[in-house]
Amino acid sequence: MSALVQDPITLENERGSSPPQSQIDQLAGAMALPLGDSPTPASGYSGNVERSTPAHAFLEHSTSILFPILFVPNVYFSFDRLYDLELLWLAALAIPLALVLGDFIGGLVHWAADTYFSEDTPVVGPALIKPFRQHHLFPRDICTHTFVSIVGNVCILAVPVLTVCLYVLWVTDHGLLAFATLCTTLMAAATVATNVFHKWAHQEQPSAGVRLLQRTRLVLEPQHHQVHHTAPFEMQYCITNGWLNPLLNKTGFFRKLEAFLRFLGIEPTNGENSCDNPRI
Ligand SMILES: [Zn+2]
């Protein structure tokens, strides 16, 4: 068991069942991150430096620059369209909706990467599966990653989406489409920011401003996220702000999704690769 996580409560380790929320909260409260760990594997750091290939690094950097260039006109023209159509109230709805949708999509991708495929799967294996699974072994490695390596992968996916949104705003003047593009743009921003919030949740000494955002639950709260890094490692997949985790835990959403996929003949692979190692 690593020094990072001591498991004070044994949770039921059986697919298809989740502990009650009160037990999750109790566990979360007991999981404060230790401060002052030295950068060793035992403290959650691998000591390794992962580098992108030149082509991947180019995509990460270029799309990290393109993202804000596309984000600003998307937001401006969406608001402008809604204002012209006297539908500005829809913008107030778009902000919380985008935060919830961003949390859900991030959680869905995280669950899929933790549960299916393998580190050897072409394209997604090294780009998505391996980072998620290695994160379970060395949770604080994320704190050593650069900003571009944190947001770059999501920007690669978000930039084409924002390009389509801008095109839609250019060719149509429909109010509901303006609302949809605003929701999509804000959701893309929330998704891009997810790994920044995730990194903050693993920092030993986050800044006062970050702590304030975490305490108000506008971004992922560390003790809430620590439950994901604790046996049975099957909860709290949402890592933008974690707002949906209680609902998804309570309804057994991911267990039901796994049961449905098993019915279709798709079996989980979360015992492979980095997950072969017990996380604690
Ligand atoms: Zn995970």
Ligand SMILES: [Zn+2]
């Ligand atoms: Zn984490």
